[in-house]
Amino acid sequence: MFYISTLDQIKIAYIGGGSQGWARSLMSDLSLDDRMSGTVALYDLNVEAAQKNEIIGNNSGDGRWRYEAVSTLKKVLSGADIVIISILPGTLDDMETDVHLPERYGIYQSVGDTVGPGGIMRGLRAVPMFAEIARAIRDYAPESWVINYTNPMSVCTRTLYKVFPGIKAFGCCHEIFGTQKLLAEMVTDRLGLEVKRREDVHVHVLGINHFTWVTAASYRHIDLLPVFRDFCAHYAESGYELEGESWKDSVFRSAHRIGFDLFEAYGAIPAAGDRHLAEFLPGCYLKQPETWKFHLTPISFRKQDRDRKQKETDHMVQQKQGVERKASGEEGVNIIAALLGLGELVTNVNLPNQGQVAHLPLEAIVETNAFITRNRVQPIVSGALPKGVEMLAARHVSNQEAVAEAGLTKDRGLAFQAFLNDPLVTLDRRDAEQLFDDMLSKHQPNF
Template identity: 55%
Template structure:
């Protein structure tokens, strides 16, 4: 495709969380193989050394003969400098340290509450949100001052409340949230077609879906391949593999990786509600009552998914730091690897280099019926030049809508609690959560107070 926008060769992208050793490296890889974009990436991070290291890694990558993207990476020391006049802002941060995450995920286990992720809902999601909302309020105010016309792409969890906070702090912001969980469900159906129905070369993008819900609790009421309705095939799949499971990778891989599953929760929810749940099992489990999928580690194992421990994250962080050192010193070559994310495709579409329809998180303008306007929801949207328009997705069936709205309203409560520094309201949100409400209220209150104290240093102005 001929370049239609000269700006695409002189872009400025600001990466907040630019010291990242995951998402930032993924962006570098995607930009490196994209011939139609070029410019400068400003890396800002409260860990300035990590941002500087990523600038070294990115600039070394740009000099390689197999790289077609012409990018300069700069580490900047202030958020205002990073944002001044930028075209796109990408946010991917960790609110707090792994010690706070350890409390989020593992302290509730003392009360019999197990969490497979702990970053979106449940006790862990609540505490993470309370830490995140002040940070995102500050980011939004800086964007309003220094880059009000920039497009803002969020990858941080809790996704819903991150995007919701950006709009609460700066209503005129042009922000949206990206999540790849729906992609995994498309890949599941592509594998179903390939392995069980003899189709060849089915890509996940070939599976057309209608997306309704909220982040990590998304649902599909339509799925087609080349015009063929996939619901009857998925229904057969969910019945046939209800107990055994059907994995994207080799059979039994869920036992080797806490990020994998056998999709038994996918199938169980389909058989209960008649819609395709379109997030990973470890996320879906946390939105449901505790005794469904997360009653105890044995129950988790029986559903063939895993609990991602903070010890694993600590070990992984050490390994990534060691890898970063080797990349900075030139002892290891950066591996160009397609991430499967669509951030670069979105940027291209917003610049007028084609169109893109995909799932994103946006405030509800009516694209999802039965959910309050203004609440952040996940549906498909159409990206085109300087335009992002949500696709009207319809309304979830009453039984599923009741499940979704419980979390929508609770997330709105969490936002209000964080913005007003209201501890009693935050506790009410904890008591309303399906996981925390599964234990006696006095125990839930005690758990909340202990978790609150552990994260209080990130909550300025609270009692």
């Protein structure tokens, strides 16, 4: 039974507690929320990173939360009400291989963490890690709620359920928030109305992580799909950018041209950024990023960003500084509050398919809205994807199921079949096998 004594005794277990991104966002959001207090236990294979976050966390906010770095999964999980998983499966050197080695074969990737050759390799690395985490949750915190932020979201979350079927886990992703913001800007651009909060734009979402779609949207009484059709027609060729914010200024920005193109093809709004969307389809977009006005994010950028954050971390520790008390825009703290009985919330989550997405396999991880309240996450039945999108998504679901199974059983043949079936792998079998072997042996020689 899910039970806590009082809301000042909550224990959050953070696996990946040395994080310089998600963990800092959690610290900031907890410092701004006065409904709860307790302990945040930080576990990380990089013990020093977790210890630094302990110092930063304990200098953040008003002391209602105590941060503590711990050395084992047993210690972090014992007594936990909420478990957060935010880890990097492997290293940035691994990711460099994931993203850039396929370029020798003419295969380009914009992110490399969900699908494509890079997403598959990352998934094969992540599965054993998530299997270990699932067993530890089963043994030490079986009634806790588990929030996963790690990519590949579908493969990681599916592994948790395969290893511990009784787990209460779901995946969270903020891509849909960006789509809500785009729709809010559209309402201003096309209708001249100001939308104060992106949550005021209501969206009906379904699909799989990073390939999620909006089949209905509204603001107040206004149906936004016809408005988006007009918006799309106006900006399809030029792309859409806020004044003074060029897509060229950041590797994470785009001009939404891929999203507009896919809307014209399928009649639903893609609810992810162009960098993610491009990887779910054959490589036409990825070979012309300048034309489509988005970026292939190089791992050199991620390494530079890591080094910058490490310097910031060291400075904060030396100066005994906490995080800036500024809302991150994430919904993690509101989700935790709802699970603890402090309100209700509807937001997008990734859960095993129990029929909430028609025609996709049962038990596969799908993304829809869910109703969250005390000790309950109830996915909202969302119907079917447009048929053309369903066919594309089904191929990736099949691959994700295969990667999770191959990672658990060390079935190299099954892993290669998923690799060969990915839409970005447009190679003959011999070249595909050579690339697969090279990628796998680079950082997973014992697979």
